[in-house]
Amino acid sequence: MKELTAIRREYLQGGLRRQDLPSTPLPLFEQWLEQANHAELLDPTSMSLATVDSDGQPFQRIVLLKQFDQRGLVFFTNLGSRKSQHIADNNQVSLLFPWHALERQVHITGRATRLATTEVLKYFASRPRDSQLGAWASSQSSKLSARSVLESSFMKMKQKFADGEVPLPDFWGGYRVEADSFEFWQGGAKRLHDRFLYQRHGEEWQIDRLAP
Template sequence: MELSDIRREYTRGGLRRRDLPEQPIELFNHWLQQAIEAGLTDPTAMTVATVDATGQPFQRIVLLKHFDQQGFVFYTNLGSRKAAQIEQNHKISLHFPWHPLERQVHITGVAEKLTTLEVMKYFSSRPKESQIAAWASKQSSRLTARQALEGKFMELKKKFSAGEVPFPTFWGGYRVRVTSMEFWQGGEHRLHDRFLYEREDDHWHIDRLAP
């Protein structure tokens, strides 16, 4: 089968202007809860897009850990490639692909570092193995072999077996303060529904976009 022949109809329902709340975070929360209730794999997984100093875009999958009216939160190694790119360009893009529900959410915004207290609080809530993995992996650095990473993990697991894992100062997180949110709902005959929320001072302007 040719790739160009792969297609299907989107029939799960539409999205109408009258159904949209004034605040996009309310619709996002509703859609996320439906994704969770539908049993989607990794419903909080999102693509995080950044741009390097040469203008080259990069994308990776990261898990959303918190969201509210202040923004969307994720955590990472501050020595990672994404962190280095955010340091140079704070503008960022997030994308949630909920394919089984024929929905997507695209977010643009500005990434701000979380406070040390916020990061420490979350780090202490992680499983111990995840805490150790944060110490073992120098994220985005080159590895000679996987065995080197596994060996470092086992070494640290033994070292911290009798006590708490200390908080690594190179580990942190970001809050993405939203400037726009687009909600996409699949429709029949490729007549998809797209609504764009854009922040204007202290309120949101809503536009319907052509599919």
């Protein structure tokens, strides 16, 4: 295997300048997300969600961004999952969008709050039927003795809801992360990367350049 210390490259795709930044972070986030999508990156809406358990142990996992606006960024999940248990104890979370092919990252911190059932139902109804059945079949984060147990549960749900629509499980929902900060990272040559931090102060955002 190649020595890990020898794996390196220069970041040469572009820079980020203070005079080009909008006064609030959402327009720049939307622009970068659109560019990631236009570049046909694999899963451009995937983001790492970090939570902390009651012992202070951090956990990360990939979830998919499904909506965003001035109110925050939205993802959906099983409400009995490990991430949901963590959020119930401590709703301070962080999100990371790793758009490696564009030499970009966006790091977001904020507070996660449960979505109203009406919002969850609207999204759940738009999911493919097999995804709806999968939500019923999986007790997320619980231990399984074998994959066959999960597959058997899926088939039982498929038979149970063979006629008509698949209802919204009462253990399935979503969260909105109201952002306190956005950090935009753009790779630069000679490891002189561009980093800009937006921090919320009431209705205003303070912008600072950070050393790489």
